[in-house]
Amino acid sequence: MQDLVNSINAIIWSPALIYLCLGTGLFFSIITRFVQVRQFKEMIRLLLSGKSSEKGISSFQALAVSLSGRVGTGNIAGVAAAIGFGGPGAVFWMWVVAFFGAATAYIESTNAQIYKEEEDGVYRGGPAYYIEKAMGQKWYAWIFAISTIVACGVLLPVVQSNGIGDALVNVFGTGGTVPSFLGEIALT
Amino acid sequence: MLILGFIIFGGVKRIANFTQIVVPFMALAYIIIACVIIGMHIDILPSIFMSIITDAFTPMAGFGAAIGWGVKRGVYSNEAGQGTGPHAAAAAEVEHPAQQGLVQAFSVYIDTLFVCSATAFMILITQSYNVLPEGSSTFIVQNLAADVVISGPAFTQIAVDSVLTGFGKPFIAIALFFFAFTTILAYYFIAENNVSYINRTIKIPALRFVLKVILMSAVFYGTVAQPSAAWGMGDIGVGLMAWLNIIGILIIFFMAKPAIKALKDYEAQQKAGVKNYTFDPKKLGITNATFWEERFDKAQSKSQASTKDNES
Numbered sequence: 001m002q003d004l005v006n007s008i009n010a011i012i013w014s015p016a017l018i019y020l021c022l023g024t025g026l027f028f029s030i031i032t033r034f035v036q037v038r039q040f041k042e043m044i045r046l047l048l049s050g051k052s053s054e055k056g057i058s059s060f061q062a063l064a065v066s067l068s069g070r071v072g073t074g075n076i077a078g079v080a081a082a083i084g085f086g087g088p089g090a091v092f093w094m095w096v097v098a099f100f101g102a103a104t105a106y107i108e109s110t111n112a113q114i115y116k117e118e119e120d121g122v123y124r125g126g127p128a129y130y131i132e133k134a135m136g137q138k139w140y141a142w143i144f145a146i147s148t149i150v151a152c153g154v155l156l157p158v159v160q161s162n163g164i165g166d167a168l169v170n171v172f173g174t175g176g177t178v179p180s181f182l183g184e185i186a187l188t
Numbered sequence: 189m190l191i192l193g194f195i196i197f198g199g200v201k202r203i204a205n206f207t208q209i210v211v212p213f214m215a216l217a218y219i220i221i222a223c224v225i226i227g228m229h230i231d232i233l234p235s236i237f238m239s240i241i242t243d244a245f246t247p248m249a250g251f252g253a254a255i256g257w258g259v260k261r262g263v264y265s266n267e268a269g270q271g272t273g274p275h276a277a278a279a280a281e282v283e284h285p286a287q288q289g290l291v292q293a294f295s296v297y298i299d300t301l302f303v304c305s306a307t308a309f310m311i312l313i314t315q316s317y318n319v320l321p322e323g324s325s326t327f328i329v330q331n332l333a334a335d336v337v338i339s340g341p342a343f344t345q346i347a348v349d350s351v352l353t354g355f356g357k358p359f360i361a362i363a364l365f366f367f368a369f370t371t372i373l374a375y376y377f378i379a380e381n382n383v384s385y386i387n388r389t390i391k392i393p394a395l396r397f398v399l400k401v402i403l404m405s406a407v408f409y410g411t412v413a414q415p416s417a418a419w420g421m422g423d424i425g426v427g428l429m430a431w432l433n434i435i436g437i438l439i440i441f442f443m444a445k446p447a448i449k450a451l452k453d454y455e456a457q458q459k460a461g462v463k464n465y466t467f468d469p470k471k472l473g474i475t476n477a478t479f480w481e482e483r484f485d486k487a488q489s490k491s492q493a494s495t496k497d498n499e500s
Contacts, residue, residue, distance in 0.1 A: 005420035012427035015252065018259045021269050024434050031441075032451060036293050042458070043294040046287050059291045062280035066273045066292060068211040069374030070299040072367050074265035076360065077341040079307040080317070081419070084338035086257030087319050087328070088236075089243030091308040093258025094265075098300030101268025102293040108437050110289030110447040112274035113282060114469065114477045119384060125278025126378070127271040127433050128385040133476040134440040144271070144432045145382040152272070152375040152382075153399050154406045155425030160368035160375075161410030162418035166340040167361035 025100025028107050036102035073163030206373070214366045215303055221359065222306035225351045229313045236312045248328045249321045264426055266299040271433030275378045284465040285480070286454035289447065307344055316347035340415045376403055446474045 029036065046059050057065070082090040108127070115133040116125035128148070132141035226233060247254035267273050273295070277288045311317050319329040320338060327334070336342045341364055348356025376399075383395050410418055440446065449472045457465050468484045469477035 002417055002420065005417065005424065009420055009423050009427070012431065013256075013260060013423055015256065017427055017430060018256050020434055021259055021263050021430065024269060024438065028441075031448060035290070035451060036297075039290050039293075043290045046291050047294065057279050057281065059280050059282060059288060062276050062288065063291050063295050064211050065279070065374060065377065066267075066276035067215070067295050067298060068367075068370035069272055069276065069378070070265065070267050070295060070371075071211065071215055071303050072265075072371030073341070073364060074261065075299065075303045075367065076307055076344050076364050077339065077415075078261040078264050079304050080311060080341065080343035081339040082257040082261035083308065083311055083317050084319060084343065085249065085322050086254045087243050087247050087249040088240050088312055089245070089247040089249075089254035090258035090261070091240045091305070091312075092244030093255045094262035094300055094304055094308075097259045097262035098266050098268070098296055098304075101263070101266055102296045104434075104437070105266075105268045105273055105296045106289040106293040106451075107441070107447045108269070108271065108274045108433065109277035109292035110285045110450050111437065111440060112278040113280070113285030113288045114446050114450060114474060114480065116278040116479055118479060119388075123279045123281070124381055124384050126275040126381055126385075127436055128382055129278070130274070130440065131436045134444055134446055135436065140432075140436065141385070144429075144436065145385045147428050147432060148271070148382045149379045149386075149399065151425030151429050152379040153403050155421045156375050157372050157403055157406045158410035158413060158418045159422035160371050161407040162413055162415055163341055164361075164365050164368050165411035166337065166342070166415055167345065167357075167364045170340075170342055170345050171357045171361050 021104075022097060022100060025097065025102075025104045028103035029100050032103055032106060034103070035106050036099070073160050077163045077166070206370075210366055211370055214363055215298075218363050219302060219306050221348060221352075222310050225310050225348060226313055228351055232313060233309075236309065239312070240308075249319055253321055260423070262300060262304070263430060264422070265304055266296045268296050269434050269437075270426055270430045271436075272374070272378050272429065274433075275381045276374070278381075284450070284454050284457070284467045286447075286450045287465070289451070310347040311343045314347040314350045316350060317343050337415055339419050372403075372407060376400075379403070444474065446472075446477075449474060 047063060048060075079091070079094070082094060086093075111130040111134065112125045112127070115130040116123050117129060118124075126148075128141045128145040131144055132138050135141075244254060244258075249257075263270060273292050277292050280288045280291070282288050315331045317329065318327050318332050318334070318336065318338065320327050332343075332346060336346070341360055345357040345360045348360055350356070352359070379399055380396065383399055386392070387395065441448070450467070453467070453472055454465065466484065466487065467480050469475070469480045470484075
């Protein structure tokens with residue numbers, strides 16, 4: 001199982017993806033003439049002036065939702081791993097990918113807004129929707145949707161709960177008690 | 189877990205309300221603690237900063253390792269390009285799509301420049317880390333015992349504990365509980381959104397329920413899994429989504445440039461100093477944005493009606 005996971009990762013997280021993430025960010029930064037710097041003031045203004053409606057949530061709420069998704073085990077344990085395996089310099093590359101990545105985030109989130117839909121009184125959207133509508137390739141959108149359900153429904157929650165379990169083990173000491181304690185909460 | 193169940197079964201709006209209260213509060217508490225710890229070692233802060241910069245270009249662990257781990261864990265944390273952020277972005281009520289793009293870009297800043305940096309400085313300034321390249325058994329830097337787990341919260345817990353003895357480990361455990369808990373909620377929201385997408389074509393009513401059960405089991409599995417196995421699975425998830433989403437947005441850019449058109453339109457309105465922003469996809473040559481077309485037409489007919497009222 002572990003071997004399988006490792007060999008899949010060696011393919012997915014080859015240096016190609018590393019440079020794709022950095023390169024795309026740099027590309028969109030140039031194309032938008034560094035929107036992440038130019039519109040900094042506007043970002044703050046928008047956060048403070050958001051309105052919500054019956055169908056949608058306000059800009060501030062959407063930020064909180066996405067921030068709560070963003071700020072997770074990665075911010076505490078992920079940074080530790082980056083330093084532990086990559087040395088202190090890895091922190092610098094985290095900053096670089098965040099700075100350029102902000103332009104990528106602008107592009108993907110604006111796409112999501114443009115192609116959003118109203119369904120059962122709430123707004124829905126995301127890559128599957130914009131891929132279908134802007135690219136016109138339904139099969140590609142389906143692959144994204146299924147991958148996302150697998151990733152967000154199974155693969156990613158494992159990391160989060162593992163972080164919680166690990167942090168508690170470091171407090172109470174090792175032994176089966178903490179994982180099984182958490183497990184009991186999980187089952188109730 | 190009961191709370192998780194209550195929120196998940198309660199729908200999107202409730203998720204939003206819950207996270208809005210918890211996230212800013214806990215992130216702030218975390219940053220304050222980090223400031224306290226950094227403040228106690230303020231004299232070596234410049235040298236820590238320098239060591240990050242110099243090590244970035246002449247990394248002790250090798251260039252590939254530094255850039256690779258930095259980008260990998262950076263994307264893991266700020267999710268730029270991964271395609272998770274757009275789900276929450278779509279749910280927002282805004283006057284103009286570009287506004288949500290800007291807010292989300294800001295969220296990347298907060299995540300990495302504030303929260304990740306807080307963690308990094310805490311760990312580095314208190315020397316609570318080891319550096320062990322993958323596949324190697326010799327430490328390049330060893331400040332801690334060899335058996336401290338690298339891909340876990342241990343470094344951070346030891347860092348806080350070294351200054352606030354006895355407080356650090358439980359504090360990080362609690363902070364992590366809240367951070368991770370809300371992240372799991374966000375994952376559910378994202379997965380559910382894609383279930384909705386699939387349900388548009390094929391109605392499978394049980395799909396939502398199955399998702400809830402599977403997600404709960406995954407959470408349970410995570411508590412008993414080895415950190416390396418858990419992160420291995422997570423990396424597959426992030427990598428898979430990032431590949432598909434980044435290629436998608438690049439193709440969309442070359443086909444239609446909708447986000448760039450929206451930005452130019454927004455900046456033109458900004459320059460004109462309008463109070464209420466409007467978005468007319470037809471005028472910009474953006475097709476299939478049905479929601480905005482309808483909204484713009486509605487607003488048009490309303491304003492025409494009101495001018496007629498004024499005339500009569």
